[in-house]
Amino acid sequence: MKQNSLNIDIITRYLLNNSSNDKNMIDRIIQDDEKSRQEFDAYLEVWEKSADLKDFEGIDTKAGWKKVRSRMNIKPVSKRIPVRSYFLRIAAILVLALGLAYILVRLVDYASKEEMTYTEVATTQNMKEVELPDGSIIHLNKSSKIIHNSSFGQSNRDIILEGEAFFDVSRNENLPFKIYSLNSTIEVLGTSFNVKVDSAMITVGVVSGNVALYESEHVDQRIELLPDNTGIYSTGDDKLIRKNYFDRNSIAWHTKEFVFRNQPLQDVCRILADFYHLKLVADEKVQFIESVTLTCSTESLDRILFAINNSLTENIELITKDDLLIVRKH
Amino acid sequence: MYKLNADSQFLINRLKKGEESAYELLFNEFYGVLTVYANKYVKDIETAKEIVQDLFVHLYEKRENLDINSSLKSYLFRSTHNRCINYINAQKIRIQHAEYVFKTADITEDNLEQEVNKTELEQALFTAINELPPKCQSIFKMNRFEGLSNTEIAEKLKLSKRTVETQISKALRILRIKIEPYRGICIIIFLSVRLLTLSNVM
Numbered sequence: 001m002k003q004n005s006l007n008i009d010i011i012t013r014y015l016l017n018n019s020s021n022d023k024n025m026i027d028r029i030i031q032d033d034e035k036s037r038q039e040f041d042a043y044l045e046v047w048e049k050s051a052d053l054k055d056f057e058g059i060d061t062k063a064g065w066k067k068v069r070s071r072m073n074i075k076p077v078s079k080r081i082p083v084r085s086y087f088l089r090i091a092a093i094l095v096l097a098l099g100l101a102y103i104l105v106r107l108v109d110y111a112s113k114e115e116m117t118y119t120e121v122a123t124t125q126n127m128k129e130v131e132l133p134d135g136s137i138i139h140l141n142k143s144s145k146i147i148h149n150s151s152f153g154q155s156n157r158d159i160i161l162e163g164e165a166f167f168d169v170s171r172n173e174n175l176p177f178k179i180y181s182l183n184s185t186i187e188v189l190g191t192s193f194n195v196k197v198d199s200a201m202i203t204v205g206v207v208s209g210n211v212a213l214y215e216s217e218h219v220d221q222r223i224e225l226l227p228d229n230t231g232i233y234s235t236g237d238d239k240l241i242r243k244n245y246f247d248r249n250s251i252a253w254h255t256k257e258f259v260f261r262n263q264p265l266q267d268v269c270r271i272l273a274d275f276y277h278l279k280l281v282a283d284e285k286v287q288f289i290e291s292v293t294l295t296c297s298t299e300s301l302d303r304i305l306f307a308i309n310n311s312l313t314e315n316i317e318l319i320t321k322d323d324l325l326i327v328r329k330h
Numbered sequence: 331m332y333k334l335n336a337d338s339q340f341l342i343n344r345l346k347k348g349e350e351s352a353y354e355l356l357f358n359e360f361y362g363v364l365t366v367y368a369n370k371y372v373k374d375i376e377t378a379k380e381i382v383q384d385l386f387v388h389l390y391e392k393r394e395n396l397d398i399n400s401s402l403k404s405y406l407f408r409s410t411h412n413r414c415i416n417y418i419n420a421q422k423i424r425i426q427h428a429e430y431v432f433k434t435a436d437i438t439e440d441n442l443e444q445e446v447n448k449t450e451l452e453q454a455l456f457t458a459i460n461e462l463p464p465k466c467q468s469i470f471k472m473n474r475f476e477g478l479s480n481t482e483i484a485e486k487l488k489l490s491k492r493t494v495e496t497q498i499s500k501a502l503r504i505l506r507i508k509i510e511p512y513r514g515i516c517i518i519i520f521l522s523v524r525l526l527t528l529s530n531v532m
Contacts, residue, residue, distance in 0.1 A: 008499050008502060008503055009495070009499055011499075011502070012495055012498050012499040012502060013495065015498075015502075016473075016479070016480045016495060016498065017480075039506075042506050042510070042513065043502055043506055045509075045513070046455065046502055046505045046506050046509060047474075047502070049451070049452060049455055050455060050459060050470070050474040050475075050505070051474050051475075051477075052452070053452060053455060053456045053459065053474070053475070054474075054475040055366060055369055055375050056362065056366060056452075056453070056456040057475065058375050059361070059362050059365050059366070059375070059379065061357070061358055061361045061362060064357070064361050064365075064379060064382075064383060065354060065357050065358065065361070067383055068353075068357060068383045068386045068387055069350070069354075071383075071387045072350075072353070072386075072387055072390045072391075182488065183465065199488050200488060200489070200490070217463065217464050217465060235488065235489055235493070236489070236490050236492075236493055237493075
């Protein structure tokens with residue numbers, strides 16, 4: 001690192017953490033260099049001043065003006081304009097009527113906004129199927145949650161999601177269905193897809209239809225996902241990634257079946273271990289050269305292992321013990 | 331920052347005529363900055379708001395006798411200043427504020443200008459903060475306004491600490507550039523130093 005140039009990251013780190021190491025480094029740089037000192041002072045000023053600006057937040061100019069105006073007793077400057085024409089009168093009445101209608105609509109709108117309530121569905125140990133007012137069906141995985149407001153299906157189709165869910169969205173071209181989680185938005189018209197929200201990552205797997213995924217602030221930088229695409233958004237680096245591949249086995253919690261088509265044994269083991277929350281342990285003598293072709297229900301792991309063990313030609317077997325999934329030689 | 335030419339005789343004439351739109355314009359332009367200025371004296375934001383609102387109502391009521399010798403801006407700041415002093419005296423909270431009031435009661439034109447500049451810089455900074463990209467803005471505000479540490483922000487927003495630091499860095503960089511024009515004196519020193527260095531090179 002260049003010692004004689006001031007780096008904004010060091011300044012930020014120093015301001016945030018107040019570490020003496022950073023301070024020493026900054027001091028060394030600025031004592032010899034007037035330009036760096038000015039720069040540091042400027043940052044320091046922004047930093048210190050901004051802490052005192054909280055009060056600005058409470059100043060509502062519109063509300064203030066309303067108060068002042070009501071006290072000002074302003075008399076409207078009125079001029080008498082003779083309404084000569086009959087048509088002009090009709091026009092005036094029409095404008096008035098339209099204006100009233102507009103106010104009425106706004107009032108109703110306002111009243112309905114006032115009564116906004118939120119519906120929350122959350123799961124802990126069990127999965128749940130939720131039918132939404134617009135006919136869409138959400139299959140909620142364990143430990144997951146969705147929230148929507150009372151105008152869902154009328155003026156919006158917005159959902160907040162935590163955890164994981166499979167969406168069967170009924171088609172409505174006029175009202176996009178939007179899922180908000182972390183900093184991202186998923187937008188669809190009507191399709192089925194899976195969304196998984198981890199602490200800093202969202203994974204969208206598409207089964208049918210089109211799905212758009214974007215960082216909520218940047219609608220223009222969206223990625224469009226097609227069937228059998230996977231979209232990933234990670235908050236750490238704000239990155240959006242599209243993969244031309246979607247592993248249906250990742251939604252086995254919803255489909256309740258595994259479909260392995262010539263899938264390497266190693267992958268199969270990993271998928272099973274993930275799904276049943278087991279730790280994967282492999283005998284070091286085992287070479288994963290075989291692949292598995294099998295369709296089976298997720299209901300019984302023992303039956304799956306029995307089927308796999310029967311299909312393997314090498315003398316390898318899969319067994320479970322406590323919370324381990326063990327791959328070993330006979 | 332002031333898009334409004336607050337010193338124009340045209341505006342003052344409109345105010346004298348009692349045109350609502352002229353008052354609204356003036357109010358929109360100065361309400362925030364005057365409230366913050368008043369708050370420095372009265373140390374209560376609601377009181378500060380009331381003082382400034384009173385000032386505007388008064389301005390309207392006395393519009394026919396409006397006598398503005400200096401600029402409209404310094405008139406507004408000076409009036410706010412005087413109203414604050416009156417308020418403090420009336421509230422008999424001299425004890426807490428005695429020193430400050432004593433120092434500032436007889437404010438000179440120079441002092442006033444300094445205070446005005448300081449307040450304007452603050453408002454420029456506040457405006458610039460509100461113009462930051464949303465994510466950057468909320469992280470910066472959480473730290474500066476709510477006093478949350480970077481670790482606390484990272485936890486709350488489920489972001490990495492590194493991301494929080496990057497966003498704050500970004501905010502600082504933008505804000506520094508935006509408020510540079512308001513830091514008049516500093517930039518002159520900065521420029522002359524640059525010129526000196528340049529002339530040395532040449």
